[in-house]
Amino acid sequence: MKNTCSFPKKIFTATLLLFLNQFFAFGQSFTSSTLQNAGVITPTSLQFGPDGKLYVSQQDGSIKVLTINRTSANNYSVTGSETITLVKEIPNHNDDGTMLAQPSPKRLVTGLTVAGTSDNPILYVVSSDPRIGGASNGDINLCTNSGVLSKLTKTGNTWTKVDLVRGLSRSEETHSTNGIYLYEGNGKKIMLVAVGGQTNAGAPSNVFAYICEYALSAAILSVDLNVVENLPDKQDPTGKHPYKYDIPTLDDPTRPNNTDGSDQNDPWGGNDGLNQAKIVLNGPVQVFASGFRNPYDILVLKHPSKAGKIFSIDNGPNKNWGGNPTLENGNATNKYTSSEPGSQDVGNYDGLEFIGDMNTYVTGSFYGGHPNPIRANPSGAGLYTNSPSGAGWRNDNSNASLPLPSDWPPVPVADPRQSEYRKAGTDADKALLYFDNSTDGICEYRYSGNALYGDILAAGFDGNLYRIKLNATGDAVLNNKDATRLNLDKPLGSALEGKALDVTSQGDGEIYEGTIWVAVYSANVIKVFEPATVVCSNTVPTADDDNDGFSNAEENDNQTDPCNAADAPSDNDSDKISDKWDNDDDNDGILDNQDFFALDNQNGLQNNIPKIFNLTNADPGTGFFGVGLTGLMSNGTTDYSALYNSNNIIAGGAIGALTVEEIPEGDAYQGNNNQQYAFQVGINTTQNTGIFTVKTGILPNYFSSGTPEDFQSQGMFIGTGDQDNYVKLSLNANGGAGGIELLTEKDGVATSIEDALPGAIPQTNIVFYLTIDPASNTIYPKYKIDNAMYSFDPIQITGKLATAIQNEETALAVGLIATSRGSSKRFSATWDYIEVNPGDITSINFWHNGAKSKNINLYPNPSSDFVHLNINEESSQNYTLKIFNNLCQQVDERIINFTPGSDDYGIKMGDYPSGIYYFQLISESQEHSATIKFIKK
Structure with a gap:
């Protein structure tokens, strides 16, 4: 659809730029606004379709299709909205492959792409288990084979879905199937899928629920759509979700087999690696590029002189979250060591990775530096599991208590490079450019009427939009950088109101050509950037050359661009005085150096318990x-x-x-x-x-x-x-x-x-x-x-x-x-x-008979139904619980079997009359007791 908006004409803009540059410091400027009435919640990815509508994925698996109208400069609003829930309805499973008993409430979606025609758009979406484990949540039994690539087709007003590939890996926390890119050229139709890793830096760790990297994790995968889309449809057990291809899995020793030799409930349930998907030689799903910890997006350029260049930004490891693999004779293994070696010696930069050129690239030839022991050392890596089926390193099938699958390993060919951790910012790592904050979605700026044409835009989780300047052939970066290749250029856009996850831009002849659209995940908004012509001298400190409300002097002091209205200083209270210059950043009348809650003008009084x-x-x-x-x-x-x-x-x-x-x-x-x-x-x-x-x-x-x-x-x-x-x-x-x-x-x-x-x-x-x-x-x-x-x-x-x-x-x-x-x-x-x-009520009387004081908690209190008893003892024993009413009449007695660390004991009080009750807890030895007052609503 042709853009009908009155942006500056390309020839006029180029001539004006040439003239002004002789006399002024000319800034590449944009103005920013918020898309009105978007109605999006935690947006994760976005792209305009051939129908001129904006497709936005939400974290819960819903896809919003937005019809947008521009009424004037920097004034965009949604005039129509459709919500697609077909992906959200994909059933979720546990890690043993069993389907969750309740209908699927949501799916985690972090990537989509749109193809087709205006009348018949085609939507590709990747999704996975929406649960989040790891850290104190531990292993919550989410399905680590839950990744699905789906294809949605619209005919008339009806959308239909088929799941193209099922069984992609998903970490115990949120590293999952992320961004996707559809490449069509040279007779190929390939979907590139960015898949996050299962670990922080290659080894199992506490924070990542002790899981190991899988055969198809921590990589950019390629899916041959010429093969997969032409497979016959199959039907899942619910009869509602047709599919094409299940990635074959290992023969899980803990799971019964079907008559064809596959495991029951395949491909679901990675079972901490015992049932992970396998790499199949010459199969339709391959490791396209390896060595990625958590690539959020993947991009192939289309600019005439840069066409085919492949890029991704990888999210680097965090200190204290897990280390590098244990090495034996130089080969990585999946052993777990409680000291997690190397967890402090990691480079927490996000790196722009140049993978190669689609015209000449050999699948699997790129390695980015995040280790994967199974791919590096298939015969010797083994598998560490920390599940009910057994905790320990599995590397010998003669150990009946910790066997590996009979068809181990899941990788047919070793790639020894993947034993090596390559630290960001060193010569070992080959990233072209680094960012010191999480940097995620990327896109190509495709409007030829702007100096950004052919460059890469990146969405920063720090609230900034970054420009990555490429050379003429697209294989080198021209940004200013320090000795470690850390980006020193100012953001193209700042103060996005929150953490940005994805970005898309509109090219020549497309609706709203030249604009940039950013999904701001934390603020539940879509930000819009329009190109602007700014004559910027930056010579008068009190002037405001880009008309953003901040003087040139203030912008220079904040290191923002005084020639770009989209790059403005941080201003927490929106009073047009930057936080750096404002001595009261929340405008509550308390100076910042004396304000205990400097970013809260209500100073916590609005934060009621819970x-x-x-x-x-x-x-x-x-x-x-x-x-x-x-x-x-x-x-x-x-x-x-x-x-x-x-x-x-x-x-x-x-x-x-x-x-x-x-x-x-x-x-x-x-x-x-x-x-x-x-x-x-x-x-x-x-x-x-x-x-x-x-x-x-x-x-x-x-x-x-x-x-x-x-x-x-x-x-x-x-x-x-x-x-x-x-x-x-x-x-x-x-x-x-x-x-x-x-x-x-x-x-x-x-x-x-x-x-x-x-x-x-x-x-x-x-x-x-x-x-x-x-x-x-x-x-x-x-x-x-x-x-x-x-x-x-x-x-x-x-x-x-x-x-x-x-x-x-x-x-x-x-x-x-x-x-x-x-x-x-x-x-x-x-x-x-x-x-x-x-509601945690400490006992009125502590342990009697001279025992050391212990807290016995009853919560919630008061309560109209269930109440929970929390016992803080150090050894297993039985307790007698007696319940008395306010007349001291005993109304109940029961035995509680207590084990340290066990769940709190639930007591149903819904049938009891309202009033005051006393709970008496007596130890098995009857050496001490405690009495607790409870109010039944």
């Missing part, structure tokens, strides 16, 4: 990095912006976590007050809030797998928001042995209690709990290690912290803290979540 911060992408989409934290523990003099460095932080990543890569010298302890990176959020509590629990999980490898020194620590805190009044519960150095410290500081004076660890510093998650009774200002500290619960005796809070807990006019600060005071070493620290939940 409040959960999963530290995941776009959840809730506010505060630092979009994860909801709005301030830093303040010393009253230092501006909050100087208390952290965003380049030292990985936030809202795939698994939902916040990592500070290097904890610097500093501590809130007493007079030090130089604590950094202590992110916090305000929670509205009063004397009448009722008992609640603050809970935080931290992730290994603690202290970067080294011996902790001096006052290094990692944990959580509650406080007033300053560095003089708080309670901290943390894993600390404890002379190098590691311990759990409970530290209370009041008006700058600290008191510390130390618990020795039950063993060595753990290689599993640690969970901290602070249960708070606002009425009495009593805090009950607890922590969990290896599913065993431990407690400190309760502490009484007075002073300013007591006021923060009880006062209606101030919020309680809840946050994450790590220190490295006194140590010359730096370490990486990772937090998994922070939660504030109501």
